[in-house]
Amino acid sequence: MSKKYTGTWNSVNEHEVPKWYDGCKFGIFIHWGIYSVPAFAPRTWELGAVETNEEWFCNNPYAEWYYNSINVGKGPSYEHHIEKYGKDFSYEDFLPMWKAENWQPQKWAELFRKAGAKYVVLTTKHHDGFCLYPSEYTDFNCEELGPKRDITGELTDAVRSEGLKMGLYYSGLIDWQFANDPIFKEEDNFGNACPTFEYADYSYNQMKELVDKYHPSVFWNDIGWPKQSEHMMPYFLAHYYNVVEEGVVNDRFNGLYHDFSTKEYKQGEANRKEKWEMCRGMGLSFGYNENEGDDQLISVPDLIHLLVATVSDNGNLLLNIGPKPDGTIPAEQEKRLLALGKWLEINGEGIYDTSCSAHLPETAGDGVQLFFTAKEKDLYVFIEGLSKEENTVLIPGVKGSAETLDSTLNVQCEETKEGMKVRINGYDKEKHIICLKVKDGE
Numbered sequence: 072m073s074k075k076y077t078g079t080w081n082s083v084n085e086h087e088v089p090k091w092y093d094g095c096k097f098g099i100f101i102h103w104g105i106y107s108v109p110a111f112a113p114r115t116w117e118l119g120a121v122e123t124n125e126e127w128f129c130n131n132p133y134a135e136w137y138y139n140s141i142n143v144g145k146g147p148s149y150e151h152h153i154e155k156y157g158k159d160f161s162y163e164d165f166l167p168m169w170k171a172e173n174w175q176p177q178k179w180a181e182l183f184r185k186a187g188a189k190y191v192v193l194t195t196k197h198h199d200g201f202c203l204y205p206s207e208y209t210d211f212n213c214e215e216l217g218p219k220r221d222i223t224g225e226l227t228d229a230v231r232s233e234g235l236k237m238g239l240y241y242s243g244l245i246d247w248q249f250a251n252d253p254i255f256k257e258e259d260n261f262g263n264a265c266p267t268f269e270y271a272d273y274s275y276n277q278m279k280e281l282v283d284k285y286h287p288s289v290f291w292n293d294i295g296w297p298k299q300s301e302h303m304m305p306y307f308l309a310h311y312y313n314v315v316e317e318g319v320v321n322d323r324f325n326g327l328y329h330d331f332s333t334k335e336y337k338q339g340e341a342n343r344k345e346k347w348e349m350c351r352g353m354g355l356s357f358g359y360n361e362n363e364g365d366d367q368l369i370s371v372p373d374l375i376h377l378l379v380a381t382v383s384d385n386g387n388l389l390l391n392i393g394p395k396p397d398g399t400i401p402a403e404q405e406k407r408l409l410a411l412g413k414w415l416e417i418n419g420e421g422i423y424d425t426s427c428s429a430h431l432p433e434t435a436g437d438g439v440q441l442f443f444t445a446k447e448k449d450l451y452v453f454i455e456g457l458s459k460e461e462n463t464v465l466i467p468g469v470k471g472s473a474e475t476l477d478s479t480l481n482v483q484c485e486e487t488k489e490g491m492k493v494r495i496n497g498y499d500k501e502k503h504i505i506c507l508k509v510k511d512g513e
């Protein structure tokens with residue numbers, strides 16, 4: 072009998088992170104919207120690398136912030152807009168250009184499965200207020216305008232048919248249909264971006280309709296929750312968990328509640344003692360940015376490192392894709408997803424359904440890095456930084472014998488007083504990080 076939650080903090084605080092979310096380790100974030108048409112942002116900084124002050128908001132690398140980037144009236148995106156479209160061309164004028172004419176949700180879902188992802192999170196309403204589902208509370212949605220399809224409904228069906236979990240993103244506190252003063256500083260707006268009871272009711276009703284229509288396995292709220300309806304938060308959470316027993320939420324609810332905490336690029340703190348999730352784009356943007364070609368995206372080795380380092384630290388990686396307005400996924404992004412999937416086909420046993428090991432990451436000399444995960448008593452050792460075909464690596468404090476998850480490698484082990492000395496033959500750089508399994512090694 073599943074637990075029934077009531078609309079009190081005591082009740083919802085009994086909720087625990089469901090095992091499926093911890094075991095999944097890797098998901099696909101999708102930012103698709105009106106902003107995918109202009110698809111423009113300057114390539115400046117990773118979030119968290121600099122202060123989010125006026126310089127950030129007037130040189131915002133997030134292409135999905137295009138509305139605000141022209142609303143501030145200065146900076147590269149503003150100048151680009153005036154030059155390419157003219158000052159009388161409004162953000163909403165892009166809507167008829169978003170046709171999704173080549174969109175095949177099943178192809179997306181198949182690609183996500185091949186990438187080794189186990190869950191997906193789609194933007195249902197980003198800061199521009201445009202809804203990627205037929206909301207009862209506004210006609211500013213993708214069934215009435217633009218693609219004229221229920222994007223959320225079609226993608227949810229396709230994702231679930233491929234055996235992946237479907238999650239939904241909702242911009243809880245910024246909605247430029249309700250409050251659209253230009254944002255120059257985070258503290259001025261994020262804390263009270265839409266300060267009306269009208270918006271508080273609107274957002275509560277939309278969040279509830281998303282739960283009731285799509286039963287999302289993840290409810291990924293962004294920015295925060297309206298102060299005017301903070302007292303309603305436990306009611307929303309109780310309803311969500313009662314409707315979606317496996318449901319899980321992130322930590323962007325005014326710091327009042329979370330199942331898992333989030334990092335975004337360099338912003339946020341990860342504490343390996345609790346479940347957390349890293350989200351980022353493959354470049355500096357979530358929305359598709361035409362300025363980000365193949366050589367400006369994260370490399371495959373760095374992507375595999377990010378996944379291994381995140382998972383070994385008790386995190387999940389939510390890697391974003393920014394589709395084009397016609398519904399295709401940029402080739403440079405698809406290439407990286409397939410490369411990650413190929414690596415996971417060989418090494419996924421050391422990633423999926425693992426937990427944090429008692430062993431902390433460490434260096435093993437000659438630029439070799441070691442990361443660890445555990446699965447009950449078995450220990451998985453990830454070795455990064457090999458360069459030669461034949462390598463000898465000391466794994467400090469580890470005893471027993473190891474086998475490699477990559478059957479094309481040859482591994483010999485020797486027990487020494489410092490730990491396990493492994494000789495690895497047959498390495499080449501296309502293998503990136505390799506993984507050894509030490510039976511009963513945890």
Ligand SMILES: C[C@@H]1N[C@H](CN)[C@@H](O)[C@H](O)[C@@H]1O
Nearest residue numbers: 133135136293294335350357
């Ligand atoms: C996942 C990211 N979250 C930030 C807010 N920190 C958004 O401003 C950004 O556009 C993206 O949706």
